[in-house]
Amino acid sequence: MAYARLRIDKYLEGEHLAGGAIVDVRRLDKSRVSDARVTRATVPMGMESSGAESRVTLEPGTYEFTAILPSGDVLSRVAEVDARAEGVPVVFEMGHSAHEWMSWQHALGNVVGREALQVMRAQDANVHWSLVDDVVAQLLAARQTPGGPDMVAMTLAAYLAHAIGSGPLPITFGVPMFALASQHEAPFKVYRIPPSNRFDYENPAFVRSYALVNDASNHQMLCVLPYPWRKVNGNEASVELMAGPDQPLDADKGTPQSALRWSVSTVARDDQVASMLSYFAAGDDSAAAFLATAAMDLLFGKVVNPLAASAGAYILVDEWLRQSTEPRAAGWLAWIDNLAKWFPWLPDGEILRGWIALVGRAGNPSVETARGAFVDAERRGLPVYTAGVRRLADGLSRIANQDRAEGREDRAIIDALERTRRVAWSTDPRFPFTSIRLWFDAT
């Protein structure tokens, strides 16, 4: 046997992405009829010095390696894989970001590379280069009240009910706020959240964090932060926000500019989870599921980070439900109960529990279990993930529809649905972490 050593060459400020991208491997020197795929593998992103590489064992032969990046870009290499002891290196080049501080956003497909940006500047692309000059971001920290409704969610619900676009979100719940420093090159700003003090995910009064991003015209976004974020090695991952144009940078001069103007993408620099979430948000579920499956034991085994575990569960839950009679899938479905129970400040565990109840493990659905889970999830506060907002709104809708058909009125469901819908109407679906737009410009 022989093996190939795969890596995407990418500088990531001294870090690497273990689950960087997926790569499909096809053999070229055998039957050319179908070129059927030999295998799919994970390829890490990082510098050679980081030691990041994955090994794929193959029969000696000629292979094409096709990497699909989180941005959707495609890199391919054809290599002769022989039986040499040290393996055959297959290194993909994805180019550089405009700045080191944009390297993770570039790796995850949120911003174009340095060369593309230079071309656009040279061609005077139709970008409002000053678009985010007046954008500022503030960090909010809000301690959960065990058993009580979440004040951030309640304030937001009241705001969305009465006053979309009529002024800034009234921060009246007395939470500490401070301005975040940014690194800036027009038309982008990157804000890095400072490392957290000691924290305990299992503390019922866990402090949840948000970024309130606004410009001088009172356009505001409320971003739920996946913060603090602990990696499987126990270290804390950097969490960063990038504000940039809402339109692709290469928009032609004739393109009507979006009323949305600018948007914010949030990244948790976790080597196992970051790419997986980018694929998921981009709609490439198979790539996301492949990475999540590869990292499943790391994500779920020790519950190092319930935020990371929730991300994996959103990606894999439907697959588990399809295989719910298989012991491993059944085990993970049962494990979701722990996620809901051990972290009472986290809405996403309860949302997943409610969703599973609507289908039922081994085909035994319980609408009443789902009813309780969804109402409790909404009381816990804003879902960390956009997928959670969607599933909470869908789940509450389903139950409300059935109640209506049966002539039943459950105020808790009706009220939770009304508040959740308002959040869903303002949530930007392109990003994995919940980002809520607090202004409205109809065309």
Place this chain on the structure above:
Amino acid sequence: MTQLVQQPRARGTHALVVGVGEYPWLDGGTEPRFVHFEGMGQLSSPPESARAFAEWLLSPTGYHNPARPLATLDLLVSDASTDQFVPPGGTPTTIQRARFADVESAIRAWFQRGNHPDDLLLFFYCGHGVARGLNMTLLPEDYGSLQAPPQMSLNLAIDFDGFYLGMDSCAARQQIFFIDACRVASGLLIRTQNFGGNPVIPGMAQITSPPRNAPIYYGAVPGITAFGRLGKPSFFTEALLKAFRGAGADDISGVWALQTDTLGRGIHHQLRRVVANTAAAGQLSMANNIGQPLAFHELIGLPECPVDVLCDPESDTACATLTVSGHGVQDSRSPDASPWGLDLELGDYEFEARVGTPTATSGRSLSRVAPPFRSVKIRVT
């Protein structure tokens, strides 16, 4: 309803295709303009898009699914210029318009036709759409005809998200939705709070088991107009149909087939290509709920793949003559600053660049072309 195909089959594909271009109560229409028309007017692309999608389904070189052959096709089109459709190799047929009641009854009939778990349902919509965040509403021809109070107009609109939830109760567990519509925000929708139109098929609480495969491919991201073109299929439909020729294909099953998990990648690259240097260069598509991969169309022959050819360094592309040869293809392009966009069959090709000025340099690249896309950079020395 205009059922163009009605072939009883044990397991089959049932398609519902809707294109709405004429809106009498919106700007430029023949009826009193709806006060909340919100900038929306007449469209010429959606009828062409719907016809193009239906032609692909009917063409001998188009839709090919041996496990689930096309069993029914229902086409509804609101077009100011003609109510005719000419199937490939067929004679002109008068087609039903896409007013709310027509679409509603077509959806219900389509729902009932998908009466076997292995049936595949295809839903294609092209026309006006409005959105708020994660939710979307589709507008049939007679949107705006119920003018007072304004929110009544939404009784003649389709709450797509509610409809999508409702489709979970359909027996057919394979469903694919293509939504080629704008997703710009609507003031009326925002103000109506909990009402975003009629879901047509109300959802139930329990999720039907086994969970369905029901991906949605959107022609635009939220807040963005899905650009159409005068008298031609929209950019998204063009990209979609091109992706059907190979960019969205995979060979994991041993044959090249369009798969729901790889289709989005193909659409992405084709859309990038077809909107280049046009007014719609900002448009991007989105996909949701892709779930388990489903092969829904086997390619006849090899996949056709989008390829961009340029020089390394890129600045040399502007003064290079580019050539390609292989697989019976022999082609060249005169100097031009933009990448050379080609659609080539799967295989190995030789690409060459000759730069005449300021110094005579050249380069050559032997490259393999395969789905979903290849960028060939010829190092010029």
